Amino acid sequence: MKQIFSFFLLFCSFVQPAFALSPNDPFLDSLWYLDHIGVPEAWETTTGSSEVIVAVLDSGVDFDHPDLADNSWVNKKEIPEDGIDNDGNGYIDDVYGWDFVHEDNMPIPDVGLGFEEDAVSHGTFIAGTIGAVGNNTEGIVGINWSVKIMSLRVLDNYGVGDSEAVRKAIEYATTNGADVINLSFAGYDYSERFQEAVEKAYEAGVVTVAAVGNDSDGGLNINHYPSYPACFTNGAGSDDWVIGVAATQEDDTKAIFSNYGSYCTDISAPGTDFYSTFFQDDEWLEFSEEYYHGYWSGTSMAVPVVSGAVALLIAEYPTLTPSQIKIILQLSVDPVVQIGIVGRREMGAGRINVARAFSIAGQFGLSREELESVKPSTNIVVVPEAGSPPMVRVFSKNGLLLTEFLAYDEAFSGGVRVAMGDIDADGEDEIVTVPGKGGSPLVRLFEQDGTLIREFYAFREDLQTGFFVAVGDVNGDYREDIVVCADAGGRGRVKVFTQEGTGIEDLWPFGSTEISVRVTTADVDGDGLEEIVCSQGGGTSPLVRVLELDGTLVSEFYAYATTYDQGVFVAAGDIDGDGSDEIVTGTDEGGGPQVQIFNGTGSWIGTFFAYDDQFRGGVRVTVGNLSEEKNASASIITAAGPGGGPHLQIYNNHAELIGTFFTDQETDRQGINVSTWSL
Incomplete structure (x- = not known):
């Protein structure tokens, strides 16, 4: 089994932001990155759409969480618990997605066979950043107030998975209508079948967003040590099937742990001091008290910021292609201070600016309103x-x-x-x-x-x-x-x-x-x-x-x-x-x-x-x-x-x-x- 996932946690203080459009979620002030990258300005245009599906391939998502339940994807073509593959997609009773670790239809965290606490909640944490229900007087708000999160479990309770499970999950996401695939993990072993699945997703119009990875010794230059799936490409430079994401901190400098490298890093996003949804289960002491938790850091945190922004763009401009979305994001960035790094664009085009992305997206595609008219x-x-x-x-x-x-x-x-x-x-x-x-x-x-x-x-x-x-x-x-x-x-x-x-x-x-x-x-x-x-x-x-x-x-x-x-x-x-x-x-x-x-x-x-x-x-x-x-x-x-x-x-x-x-x-x-x- 290949380990393809790692994350690095810090526990820090934060500065309370001021928002242009303020939902009534009580922990809004804990989400410093939203104001920093212009998400509230984008909310003036759209707060998301339930027609947009983001597949979270991770350690499972707690889809009964009070801040995620209404935004959890449900396979309406499947009849629950009838033991029949009603939609003919090869998966029986896959109403809420699929667990590719245990090969069953419950893609939620499983704590019965030993675990690491952070790994168990990782997928739920990522999902909240992308799409915790907004303006519901509960917990936090996702970049998308409204969206559908498709839970596909590919990592076990220790945060370990293998490329074959991820490949199958990507194919599932592509076949079942995902618009965005979030991969908050990285590894250094190349898999041709994994890459083929990513390429097919791209050709089907699905945007795949992945971490460039972490390293405790100041980050690795992935030009020399390629990190996958962020470094999947056809080699000719014309098709880059994945948006590779590095992490920045609040002053727009490189996060100390973040990998970097111009070949595979397409964009940077905030990746420190994140507060989000947490797995909850009263039967386990470690998960019995909190529905929310923080403060986490890692390129794992930066990825859902970009995935959430992509979903928000698609909500307003549904005809945008993966290549157009990547161009929009890269044209609208703010600069990143590359302290201690030699070379151009080692942190990608710059740090994501969602408000500016919305200001130029209309040049690439028609809005939903324009499509109707x-x-x-x-x-x-x-x-x-x-x-x-x-x-x-x-x-x-x-x-x-x-x-x-x-x-x-x-x-x-x-x-x-x-x-x-x-x-x-x-x-x-x-x-x-x-x-x-x-x-x-x-x-x-x-x-x-x-x-x-x-x-x-x-x-x-x-x-x-x-x-x-x-x-x-x-x-x-x-x-x-x-x-x-x-x-x-x-x-x-x-x-x-x-x-x-x-x-x-x-x-x-x-x-x-x-x-x-x-x-x-x-x-x-x-x-x-x-x-x-x-x-x-x-x-x-x-x-x-x-x-x-x-x-x-x-x-x-x-x-x-x-x-x-x-x-x-x-x-x-x-x-x-x-x-x-x-x-x-x-x-x-x-x-x-x-x-x-x-x-x-x-x-x-x-x-x-x-x-x-x-x-x-x-x-x-x-x-x-x-x-x-x-x-x-x-x-x-x-x-x-x-x-x-x-x-x-x-x-x-x-x-x-x-x-x-x-x-x-x-x-x-x-x-x-x-x-x-x-x-």
Whole structure:
């Protein structure tokens, strides 16, 4: 077993601070560092969000603590004590996280087999600094008044752990929605598997914050004695997957015990004289009296200051990436006096200044308020069905061709499927494509001018069944996710990815089947979280299913008569302006051009024929807000299937035709697919 954790304690006096925004927590004056780094000024903007999750990988967190209970993460997908892995994540009854030391579902400190008092309370102490409930007339206040602390126990009662437990905990945190991972420990043994887990977390948009470590002899230069995980990097300097944190004291000089080194130290933070939450258990004399304790020092204390600041930034600017957050923190620092250290930036960019970080964060991302008010562009994207080159054409709502580009090699003629969404939250839609039959499962993301942003394979590269794609925020992180499913022959699998191409979830909405599956996303209940809506191709009934991300069935209904078996296309948008999306269906080739409209529970709302009722090429549908007003009712846009011309029609919420144009030569009869963005 490798020891990867150590901390160094001092017991000192403190100076009482004055706060700009003062919560009513009675021990507020013991938290000198809050005022010193500008946290109260940041509280004028936000005091945190329960939608932000910070995973504390440590000796366990006392999640029943009166100052932590309301901010403790609960896995709502798991049913307590039923002995079943309800959410399918590989951990049974993991309601409050997981203990990777004992491999059980109680990630709290365990004092039954011997202990060191400080080690037992270490995780609880860290959690309080990040997110003790604020303004509750109880104890202390965390940097975040509101947040969710995910307890993952990786250190035993003596503060000792091994890299394999930490690796598994990082993977758990990443898979289960953590935004920030706090690692208040360090060691000097390198682990490739540990590093791979950290890298994957970074690629999934998770910010990992770690201590550079302590040494009783004035601190080590980790340029010469690398400390992990702070020193995990790809070696090329372009990707530094961890924010490495050194410790300072009240006069902004290096704390005597803190390690340092420009290669791995990204930023410094206060790390002395900390007062925080303490593990409490009446059955043990050592833990029977105090819910709070101090005064501790160490780089272990500096890490939750940075993790807490990161969580606070994400609460206000939820689309910030790990690299953007690191840049913001480093651009906003105060200088550190490097007494006794030779070299530049040995303590990182400087000492964290949270108030200044908030003053510049708006240059890197949109605030929650701005995200709610932004109105993406309302262009319409058209791509061909099989038989034509894979040309993507972008039109204005009035039919003006704005740009065109090839999604794949010009020789490919299997057709293209397309979705649109504001992938990077910049107020402009991006275009996501997958190939039709005969193409490998290559997902491509483009700007509307055709600039390729990135690409990734959704399935194994030799699978050439053809694919369908949708875009929507299905996991509630304010970032558009990408949903991909296979055409006939793909076994009915639906896969969900982040915008970076990292897998989030796999679903089988109709079980294992060789029939094609089609997909869209829809907020059917108006809660701001989009569900996944699936239908099937020809050869089965016209069943539509609405699912949550974890596969839970929300509703199901038949879009057409149960005897109809030609296949169904699905789209969704808020057609009636009530805040919830309606589901719109169209027929596949062989069916008439009948468009149906349903609410989220499957209740029928209306129907109309988009083209001549004798046409049997089917009709593709999409829904988009083509008005200049953000909350206006969405329009239904239809495109003719094979045998019909490239004829696009726009209908309002009363099924009245309000616009029409051809997207190519009227004699072209291969059929087209269409997408736009629906708010």
